[in-house]
Amino acid sequence: MTAGLNLSNKQKQHLKSLAHSLKPVVLLGANGLTEGVMAEIELALNHHELIKVKVPEEDRELREQIYATILAHTQAYRVQVVGKILTLYKPSAEAKITLPRN
Template sequence: MANATTLSNKQKQHLKSLAHSLKPVVLLGANGLTEGVMAEIELALDHHELIKVRVPGEDREEREAIYATIVAHTGAHRVQVVGKILTLYKPSPEAKITLPRK
């Protein structure tokens, strides 16, 4: 993983509660994971820190591969996956979200 730190369960729970009311900000289209989509995810992470990405498709393994690619490329934490929605967290220099201690 690109991050030096990992999230504790307590921190993940906190992020999940914050993400609960969020709507997906990035939706993968028919073209899948393109450079444009990756740029959009990066921008959204920089701006919001905590985002949801909707990954359509019926093949679970294919979606898992897409999730792994997004996490590897962005260096973001994978908070959770519910159905076809991936929740990501990546702290920005402004640190908008305060995580509980480990």
């Protein structure tokens, strides 16, 4: 759905400013990226559109693989990664967040 679309820098900046005060809504536990965690991420994205996911994995390459898996599965945009926190954006049918035009 959103795989072919890219966010402009202006849109990313807007989403980053909105995400600044957010706390991670999903934290990966010892079991890593399970189906339950993916379902939780999907649910949160559908409800909020803009969420943060904390991935406490120490190995940077493995953490990047987890981010890639989440993005591929959810078809969400990667807004930014700060430390071990991934910020995702996926517009919902209600379009709660209005993005600035390019």
